[in-house]
Amino acid sequence: MPDSIGQLFKLENMYLSENQLRSIPDSIRQLSKLKSMDFSGNQLRSIPDSIRQLSKLESMNFSWNQLRSIPDSIKQLSKLEKIDFSSNQFGIGFPKWLQLPKTINMVDFSNASISSSLPENIGHMMPMLEELYLENNLMNGSIPKSLCNLKYLVALDLSYNMFFGNIPKSLCNSKSLGYLDLSNNMLSGSIPNCWRNDQSFIFIDLSSNNLLGLFPSTMVQLSSLRVLHLNNNSLHRGLHVALKNFTSLVVLDLGENRFSENLTSIVRGEIDNHSLKVL
Numbered sequence: 001m002p003d004s005i006g007q008l009f010k011l012e013n014m015y016l017s018e019n020q021l022r023s024i025p026d027s028i029r030q031l032s033k034l035k036s037m038d039f040s041g042n043q044l045r046s047i048p049d050s051i052r053q054l055s056k057l058e059s060m061n062f063s064w065n066q067l068r069s070i071p072d073s074i075k076q077l078s079k080l081e082k083i084d085f086s087s088n089q090f091g092i093g094f095p096k097w098l099q100l101p102k103t104i105n106m107v108d109f110s111n112a113s114i115s116s117s118l119p120e121n122i123g124h125m126m127p128m129l130e131e132l133y134l135e136n137n138l139m140n141g142s143i144p145k146s147l148c149n150l151k152y153l154v155a156l157d158l159s160y161n162m163f164f165g166n167i168p169k170s171l172c173n174s175k176s177l178g179y180l181d182l183s184n185n186m187l188s189g190s191i192p193n194c195w196r197n198d199q200s201f202i203f204i205d206l207s208s209n210n211l212l213g214l215f216p217s218t219m220v221q222l223s224s225l226r227v228l229h230l231n232n233n234s235l236h237r238g239l240h241v242a243l244k245n246f247t248s249l250v251v252l253d254l255g256e257n258r259f260s261e262n263l264t265s266i267v268r269g270e271i272d273n274h275s276l277k278v279l
Contacts, residue, residue: 001003001021001023001024001025002025002029002168003025003026004027005025005027005028005031006027006028006029006030006031007024007027007030008028008029008031009032009033011031011033011034012033012034012036012108013034013035013036013204014015014031014034014036014037014038015037015038015042016037016038016039016042017038017039017040017041017061018040018041018042018165019041019042019168020040020042020043021039021043022042022043022044022045022110023044023045023238024039024044024047024048024051025048025075026048027055028048028051028054029050029051029052029054029168030053030208031054032053032055032056033052033056033141033190034056034057035056035057035058035059036057036058036060036088037059037060037061038061038063038139039060039061039062039216040062040063040064040065040084041063041064041065041066042064042065042123043065043066044062044065044066044067045065045066045067045068046067046068047067047070047071047254048068048071049064049071049073050079051073051074052071052073052077052147052253053076054077055078055079055130055152056079057077057079058079058080058081058082058085059081059082059083059105060080060082060084061083061084062083062084062085062088063084063085063086063087063088063108064086064087064088064184065087066089066090066176067085067088067089067246068089068090068091068094069090069094070085070095070098071091072099072103072189073212074099074100074136075099075100075101075259075278077099077101078101078103079101079103080100080103080104081103081104081105081106081166082104082106083100083104083107083108084106084108084114085108085109085112086111087109087111087112087243088106088112088113089108089112089113090109090112090113090114091113092113092115094114094116095109095114095116095119098222099125100125100126102125102126102127102128103128104126104128104129105128105129105131105152106129106131107126107129107131107133107150108131108133108137109134109137110135110137110157111135111136112137113137113138114134114138114139115137115138115139115140116139116140117139117140117141117142118139118141118143118144118147119144120144120145120146121144121146122147122159123144123145123146123148123149123150124145124146124149125156126150127150127151128152128153129150129152129153129250130152130153130155130176130251131153131154131155131156132147132153132155132156132157132158133155133157134157134158134161135157135158135159135160135161135181136159136160136161137160137161138161138162139158139162139163140161140162140163140164140244141160141163141164141165141212142149142151142163142164142166143158143163143167143168143182143187144168145170146239147168147174148168148170148171148174149170149173149174149192150174151176153174153177154174154175154176154177154178154179155177155178155179155202156177156179156180156181156182157179157181158181158182158185159181159182159183159185159205160183160184160185160186161184161185161240162185162186163182163185163187163188164185164186164188165187165188165189165192166188166189167182167187167189167191167192167206167211168189168192169194171192171193171219172192172194172195172196172199174199174200175198175199175200176200177199177200178200178203178224179202179203180199180201180203180205181187181203181206182205182206182209183205183206183208183209183229184205184207184208184209185208186209186210187208187209187210187211188209188210188211188212189211189212189213190211190212190213190214190216191206191211191213191215191216191235193214193216193217193218193254195216195218195219195221195222196218196221196223197222197223199221199222199224200224201222201224202217202224202225202226202227203224203225203226203227203278204222204228204229205227205228205229205230206229206230206233207229207230207232207233207253208231208232208233209232209233210233210234211230211234211235212233212234212235212236213234213236214235214236214237214238215230215235215237215238215239215254217238219246222248223248224248225248225249226248226249226250226251227249227250227251228249228251228252228253229253230253230254230257231253231254231255231256231257232255232256232257233256233257234257234258235246235254235257235258235259236258236260237259237260238255239254239259250252252275
């Protein structure tokens with residue numbers, strides 16, 4: 001990438017994805033009008049610290065590169081809202097913990113070889129967060145309550161990690177969250193039974209954990225819920241009462257639990273929903 005890129009003073013959007021770029025010149029700091037950049041699918045190993053001078057930058061995509069770190073100066077980008085660093089090679093010690101501007105509303109670090117835990121105050125660090133994607137890493141520890149309490153959060157994907165402990169009951173307080181995937185972790189205990197009809201859930205996947213106990217009967221109050229995966233846990237009773245008013249579902253997966261009854265016959269007998277697919 002030539003240094004002369006810095007001479008494009010009026011440039012607002014930069015799309016250089018799917019090339020073979022190995023570096024970004026410091027002259028990029030001269031693009032004072034730049035609002036978005038897409039360097040996905042290249043061979044970048046680092047991002048120049050001079051990026052801090054792009055004061056109007058709102059979104060950046062560095063997915064599918066070979067990054068191992070991110071400059072601390074990223075927190076100085078006061079208008080930054082969306083970042084995608086998925087499918088990189090950050091590894092042990094990252095992010096310790098990543099400092100981002102409070103304007104950030106979308107964060108994607110999925111499939112990025114991250115092995116840290118989430119800080120308990122992550123919700124206070126990113127108060128405007130709407131979407132968080134951290135799936136397919138090696139992250140551990142418990143799920144912070146402050147994350148579940150975020151006012152604007154609509155999508156949360158922590159699947160395929162090693163999170164442990166209980167599912168925070170504070171999820172029952174979320175009115176904005178529509179997509180929740182906590183599958184393929186090491187979560188234990190019972191599923192919270194405090195769901196309400198003023199919540200916005202459309203998709204919930206809690207499969208492949210160590211969850212036990214009763215089927216959470218209050219989930220029937222989630223009037224927008226279309227897909228529910230609870231398979232591969234140790235749930236064992238509570239279906240007859242819980243499923244009676246579950247009319248919004250399109251997909252229901254309860255397989256590989258400890259229910260003694262025939263699931264298909266129970267579901268067909270309890271739910272008046274001919275479009276439901278029972279797995």
